[in-house]
Amino acid sequence: MFIPTLERQCTSEQREKFLPLCYDYRIIGTYAQTELGHGTFLRGLETTAHYDPNTQEFILNSPTISSIKWWPGALGKTSTHAVVLAQLYTLGKCHGIHPFVVQLRSLDDHKPLRGITVGDIGPKMGFGPNDNGYLKLHKHRIPRTNMLMKYSQVSPDGTYTKPPRSTLTYGTMTFVRVLIVHGSAIALAKASTIAIRYSAVRRQSELRPGEPEPQILSYPTQQHKLFPLLATAYAFHFVQLAMMKIYTDVNDQINNSNFSRIQELHALSSGLKAFTSWVTNAGLEVCRMSCGGHGYSQASGFPRLYADFTPSCTYEGENTVLMLQSARYLVKCVRDARSGKTLPGTVSYLSEDVSAVHSGGSSGRDLSNLDFLISLYKQRASNQVHFASDKVDRGISAGMDLVGALNSASVHLVSAAKAHSHYFIAKTFVESLKLLKASSELQNVLHQLASVYVFEGIAQSSGDFIEDYILSGSEAKTIRQLAVDLLPLIRVNAVSLVDAFSFRDEVLQSVLGRYDGNVYENLFKWAQNSPLNKTDVHPSYHKYLGPLLKRNQSKL
Numbered sequence: 275m276f277i278p279t280l281e282r283q284c285t286s287e288q289r290e291k292f293l294p295l296c297y298d299y300r301i302i303g304t305y306a307q308t309e310l311g312h313g314t315f316l317r318g319l320e321t322t323a324h325y326d327p328n329t330q331e332f333i334l335n336s337p338t339i340s341s342i343k344w345w346p347g348a349l350g351k352t353s354t355h356a357v358v359l360a361q362l363y364t365l366g367k368c369h370g371i372h373p374f375v376v377q378l379r380s381l382d383d384h385k386p387l388r389g390i391t392v393g394d395i396g397p398k399m400g401f402g403p404n405d406n407g408y409l410k411l412h413k414h415r416i417p418r419t420n421m422l423m424k425y426s427q428v429s430p431d432g433t434y435t436k437p438p439r440s441t442l443t444y445g446t447m448t449f450v451r452v453l454i455v456h457g458s459a460i461a462l463a464k465a466s467t468i469a470i471r472y473s474a475v476r477r478q479s480e481l482r483p484g485e486p487e488p489q490i491l492s493y494p495t496q497q498h499k500l501f502p503l504l505a506t507a508y509a510f511h512f513v514q515l516a517m518m519k520i521y522t523d524v525n526d527q528i529n530n531s532n533f534s535r536i537q538e539l540h541a542l543s544s545g546l547k548a549f550t551s552w553v554t555n556a557g558l559e560v561c562r563m564s565c566g567g568h569g570y571s572q573a574s575g576f577p578r579l580y581a582d583f584t585p586s587c588t589y590e591g592e593n594t595v596l597m598l599q600s601a602r603y604l605v606k607c608v609r610d611a612r613s614g615k616t617l618p619g620t621v622s623y624l625s626e627d628v629s630a631v632h633s634g635g636s637s638g639r640d641l642s643n644l645d646f647l648i649s650l651y652k653q654r655a656s657n658q659v660h661f662a663s664d665k666v667d668r669g670i671s672a673g674m675d676l677v678g679a680l681n682s683a684s685v686h687l688v689s690a691a692k693a694h695s696h697y698f699i700a701k702t703f704v705e706s707l708k709l710l711k712a713s714s715e716l717q718n719v720l721h722q723l724a725s726v727y728v729f730e731g732i733a734q735s736s737g738d739f740i741e742d743y744i745l746s747g748s749e750a751k752t753i754r755q756l757a758v759d760l761l762p763l764i765r766v767n768a769v770s771l772v773d774a775f776s777f778r779d780e781v782l783q784s785v786l787g788r789y790d791g792n793v794y795e796n797l798f799k800w801a802q803n804s805p806l807n808k809t810d811v812h813p814s815y816h817k818y819l820g821p822l823l824k825r826n827q828s829k830l
């Protein structure tokens with residue numbers, strides 16, 4: 275995050291000064307924004323940067339215990355520099371959060387500089403190799419030119435020039451949220467690879483006396499656990515491509531001072547980061563548990579994969595908070611649509627009248643047609659967004675201010691943002707396959723994946739579709755069965771579909787997911803390397819177990 279921030283927030287002179295040092299690894303930096311007391315609420319950050327016009331320097335301070343920077347990756351022992359986000363004060367006025375490049379450690383002996391107290395925050399659930407750290411600043415002076423001044427400036431006499439948009443400071447976070455959508459796709463692809471390869475190797479239980487034990491991948495319940503997640507990994511692959519394309523287009527516009535789509539980008543990236551990381555987080559656990567006891571071994575790769583992925587739901591914007599950000603924009607879009615404004619592409623459906631007439635039980639509608647089902651996802655999203663938006667309006671009519679009305683409707687707002695994100699993902703998956711140049715055989719296999727993703731997505735949220743009369747109960751049951759009927763068809767290509775991710779064994783780091791499927795020999799080999807097995811009799815025997823046993827034996 276250090277380099278992307280410099281690339282996005284430096285003037286051209288500052289780029290020339292700082293970026294070559296980064297690219298040549300002459301300095302290593304971190305993104306120091308979160309504090310002990312604040313991670314989500316950025317306007318509440320307490321680190322200060324007071325401008326001293328006499329020396330043309332900023333004086334940085336951590337005024338309170340809660341202002342100590344806390345969590346930034348590689349801050350503890352590795353980074354020589356940081357982008358520090360601090361409240362800018364000049365000529366007696368506070369101008370809010372701004373980014374500053376701060377050198378933390380000497381480039382000669384790596385010791386912390388004067389006014390810098392820095393260290394590691396201690397062991398975490400995962401991210402073991404990462405020295406997430408703390409930083410306490412005490413009257414630490416940096417040159418005026420270390421404030422990143424592409425969008426806002428402080429002149430030598432302390433005069434402040436404000437940015438065209440205050441939220442441009444938040445740009446790096448949007449970029450990383452887009453990366454996390456890709457990270458979700460990769461993590462779920464890895465977990466699917468491990469679980470499906472292992473399920474093809476593992477044989478268990480005797481269905482009928484005398485019959486060979488079947489591969490667990492042949493059990494419909496195992497397929498029902500794993501194949502919708504495999505399809506989701508493919509869905510997230512295509513959605514991260516679409517998300518990155520939108521990000522690149524909007525970022526190009528921003529670089530040309532066109533800020534018209536910055537809100538749409540913020541809302542979409544927030545919703546997709548939250549949706550994909552939540553779904554992946556839960557999916558990793560399903561994959562682990564589908565591998566039985568060996569899934570719980572470090573040898574499976576799942577413990578580390580989960581422990582390293584799960585903070586994706588928290589960092590770069592806590593998921594609930596980001597869903598609320600997305601919903602806040604959707605509510606605004608409903609208002610804009612009602613006042614006749616044209617809505618941008620990803621939300622234009624909110625101005626359509628999607629209220630289809632519910633046609634009762636035997637609808638005769640083609641419930642296997644993906645384009646039709648995507649229109650139902652659209653209807654569900656639109657209904658939920660309008661429902662939540664109406665809740666906000668009713669709150670205001672009842673005398674609440676906007677903040678109060680948004681807060682009181684927040685549970686529904688999160689549901690609406692989830693439905694919006696889910697519609698975008700399902701639509702993108704189906705549309706991406708139409709554009710794919712692939713053989714008819716491959717198209718058929720991918721169509722099976724898209725179908726099981728769409729069907730299972732409705733089955734798992736059928737209440738949403740039934741409550742709003744989008745589907746009847748019997749239609750929902752039919753769609754649920756369509757998903758189950760697809761499982762044996764997907765079974766045929768399941769191992770090939772995970773091989774297609776082509777993770778090398780060294781990357782997958784899983785004995786269960788080995789490409790050669792040689793699991794048991796390698797599990798036994800892996801166990802031999804356990805530290806506990808360095809000696810047959812563990813040294814602790816002589817200190818504890820031995821004396822205990824001997825003492826008790828003498829009593830016999």
Ligand SMILES: CCCCCCCCCCCCCC(=O)SCCNC(=O)CCNC(=O)[C@H](O)C(C)(C)COP(=O)(O)OP(=O)(O)OC[C@H]1O[C@@H](n2cnc3c(N)ncnc32)[C@H](O)[C@@H]1OP(=O)(O)O
Nearest residue numbers: 313314315316317441444447448453456457540589590591
């Ligand atoms: C290949 C795969 C690799 C995977 C790699 C993964 C690496 C992962 C490693 C990462 C390690 C982890 C690294 C880390 O963790 S780095 C630290 C990450 N921290 C955060 O993400 C903090 C989250 N909090 C915030 O962003 C703000 O405080 C929020 C947004 C919650 C409130 O904000 P605020 O207090 O201001 O209140 P407001 O809601 O009135 O908003 C005011 C207005 O601003 C607009 N707005 C807000 N935000 C944005 C935005 N971004 N772009 C454009 N616009 C934005 C907003 O829509 C609103 O507009 P309007 O409605 O008034 O018009």
Ligand SMILES: Cc1cc2nc3c(=O)[nH]c(=O)nc-3n(C[C@H](O)[C@H](O)[C@H](O)COP(=O)(O)OP(=O)(O)OC[C@H]3O[C@@H](n4cnc5c(N)ncnc54)[C@H](O)[C@@H]3O)c2cc1C
Nearest residue numbers: 305307308312313314345346347585588589590591592594
């Ligand atoms: C592994 C890891 C790496 C990190 N790396 C970095 C880094 O490199 N740089 C950096 O600056 N930070 C980093 N962070 C910090 C991270 O960005 C924050 O932890 C994250 O933004 C969440 O903020 P918080 O911890 O204050 O959570 P909180 O906001 O305190 O969340 C706690 C609960 O409060 C709820 N909540 C908060 N606000 C609202 C609201 N307005 N409405 C409803 N509910 C709300 C949340 O939904 C959540 O359930 C890292 C964190 C982790 C775990």
